[in-house]
Amino acid sequence: MLGLTPVSSAIKDGVNYFYRPGGPYWQPDIGIEGLMPWYIDTNIRTYYRDGSVKFDIQLARANQLTNNFFFLTGLRSILATHTVVKNEIGNGLNQMRYILRPYYRLKPGLNIFTEYEHDEEYGALKWILRSQGESTTQDTITLGVAVLFLKSQIYSGIIL
Structure with missing residues (x-):
């Protein structure tokens, strides 16, 4: 018997360009993206701008309801260490997004x-x-097509 647990994670870095608010600026970031236990898709990024470290944490899980029909639920929160008014970054919890797909x-x-x-x-x-x-709240409905490029997964497990 083989107990398999998919483990797929990557450390990523990059630079984001923002035109607004506060005028155009570049914002470096580093993060971790991968699959946690119970197949929770994880995407955690951190940014630095004008003395404030911003954390962007996204967790999502897709459940299979029928052979080809799935339902994804997700949470995304943005937190920061300092307030930067010109860039609309607040100290503490800035934003929560609730996703149903x-x-x-x-x-x-x-x-x-x-x-x-x-x-x-x-x-x-x-x-x-x-x-x-x-406004401090927003509701968005999106319709679309997603094309996925499958990435390889590393399996870890114990052979019994």
């Missing part, structure tokens, strides 16, 4: 989906947005 697999690597995302702002960021007359 049913999708249908047409064939391996090709899915059609609809996604509902509820975005809620918190703390200093909420105050910054309210002072500018902007």
Whole structure:
């Protein structure tokens, strides 16, 4: 008997370009992306900008309901260590996103989906947005096609 647990993770880095808010700027990042136990897709990134370290944490899990029909649920939070008003970064919890995505697999690597995302702002960021007359919540519905390029997985396990 072979007990297999998929383990797939990678350390990543890069640079993001933001045009707004606060004018154009580059923001370096580093992160970890992979699969945690119970098949929870994990994407954790950290950025640095004007003395503030920002953490972007996303967790998602897809459940198979029928042979080709799946339902993904996810959470995404953005936290920061300092407030940078011109870039709309607040100290502490900035944002929570709740994601619901049913999708249908047409064939391996090709899915059609609809996604509902509820975005809620918190703390200093909420105050910054309210002072500018902007909304602190947002609901988005997306329809689309996803083309997936499969990556290899490393399996670890114990042979009994």
